[in-house]
Amino acid sequence: MSARVPTAAPDTPVADLSQRLRGQRFDAADTVFVTDAEGRLLGTVGLPELIAGQGQTLAEVMSPVVGTVTPDTDQDELAALAMRCGMIAVPVLDAEGRFLGAVPPSELFRILREEHFEDLQHSAGISPHAEGPGASLNAPLSDRLRRRLPWLVFGLLASSLVTLVMVGFEEALEANVAVAFFVPALVYIAGAIGSQAVSVSVRALAEEKIEIGRLLRDEMIIGIGIGLSLGGLAAAGVQLVFGDALLSLAVGLAILCGGAVSAVVGFALPWAFDRLGADPALGSGPVCTVIQDAASLAIYFVSVSLFVL
């Protein structure tokens, strides 16, 4: 935040303002903040309105205040507010509503950029560094390790669930070891379809109004479309290389159903996290992956049990 931004009383004539400001040192001057005698923010005047205005007072040309922050507002809230309201300078008020200063465009740019990288790291399960994602590149190795381990440990524990699914179908694996060959590819495809759905969901959550019902239905249709295409391709490949029609049917069916499940789960989880007040980017973490993996493998093994055995 910078306190060196222009402020003026509402009865100041527009024509006098440039004379009054002249000679002062500002960090940013694209917006004039109109305050009353107690320092309460009444409105803002953008520079273009100031230049265009003739023979009027600031009160006549000013815009209403669309959003303000306090000195302890989170950077991500600040960035979201600036975006939503199209502000290029965000006013900062104290607890009593008095104007303290503003976050200028250059600082907003820096925040947006840091938020971008923090989002990337957060969705990969790296705990944020207090001084931003850039600082973490130079943090001690032990510190960097500490910020990466917790999510991975949680993921490892969560993935025991998928191991349990495998153990549950030991019989199918013992009857025909070729059944195991396709496990990594199935897990990979479920994850890839899910990642796409997560990124679509995170984008949708940034909209003012989300038609969650329509988008979820769309995602299911797209998931089935993807599942049909990839499942068909995979089934053809398995038939061609292994010459086992029933196994190829099981692989195809697992990709078809697993793809649809992954798309829906990948889309719904970030939305659910957002509703619970958590970061939607968490939707791409272990919870999502484990559900997708377990579902895909369960569908696969049930198909295998029905067809192959």
Add this chain to the structure above:
Amino acid sequence: MSARVPTAAPDTPVADLSQRLRGQRFDAADTVFVTDAEGRLLGTVGLPELIAGQGQTLAEVMSPVVGTVTPDTDQDELAALAMRCGMIAVPVLDAEGRFLGAVPPSELFRILREEHFEDLQHSAGISPHAEGPGASLNAPLSDRLRRRLPWLVFGLLASSLVTLVMVGFEEALEANVAVAFFVPALVYIAGAIGSQAVSVSVRALAEEKIEIGRLLRDEMIIGIGIGLSLGGLAAAGVQLVFGDALLSLAVGLAILCGGAVSAVVGFALPWAFDRLGADPALGSGPVCTVIQDAASLAIYFVSVSLFVL
């Protein structure tokens, strides 16, 4: 871009400028662009410098031009330039170097935000929509499907490589079917460690100067640290539940070595893509995942063959 931004000749006295601009309509006025008689951009004056300057001409207070774009510059280049040079309004020049207008802060904000979501979708393998990631939410279903399928089909083909690794170790799987139980968890952990390394790499690439040697070495040390922690934990879990010391050793060793490989590959690939002029976000795609999966499983099966069989 907006052409409605203030321009002035270099010999304009600072004191006269506000009078000259008065009454004109601008889209943004935070920067005055100083041009010569042919319309060539000579320098820029930020509003704070203009207000502070007394009795000088624009030529005396203006800053040199640090970066310009042409009307057909890509949005991502534009955003990167604005970031790198700390500009809040980016001048747009024609092929002859004549000033056409500027991209104002509000538009830069919009572009940065779109770039953020485009990055997310790109790294999930969704081809960009010409009108930005927001537009794609309302595109016809067939169009959305078309932009998601290619990367998944490529991923499916690439994952046959991992299937080949499985086929190559058929003997190990046949000798002890429990060996297959840990395949999904190993693949998951390799991917999770790799995703973290990719996000660190993408962040590092945004720095002006990258100490690629040091960061790669750090990543290897962190990868080994993560591998030791998770490998130890997993080995203890396998020993506890399955009571098979050699199998637990193989699982632990696969996570240790696979983790180190995944960290290094996840860090190096985005950097390599960047060097080749491609989007570093591609580093999180199938190429990276398939290398990590294949390496982790190969290490696992070699350990299994050495210890268990």
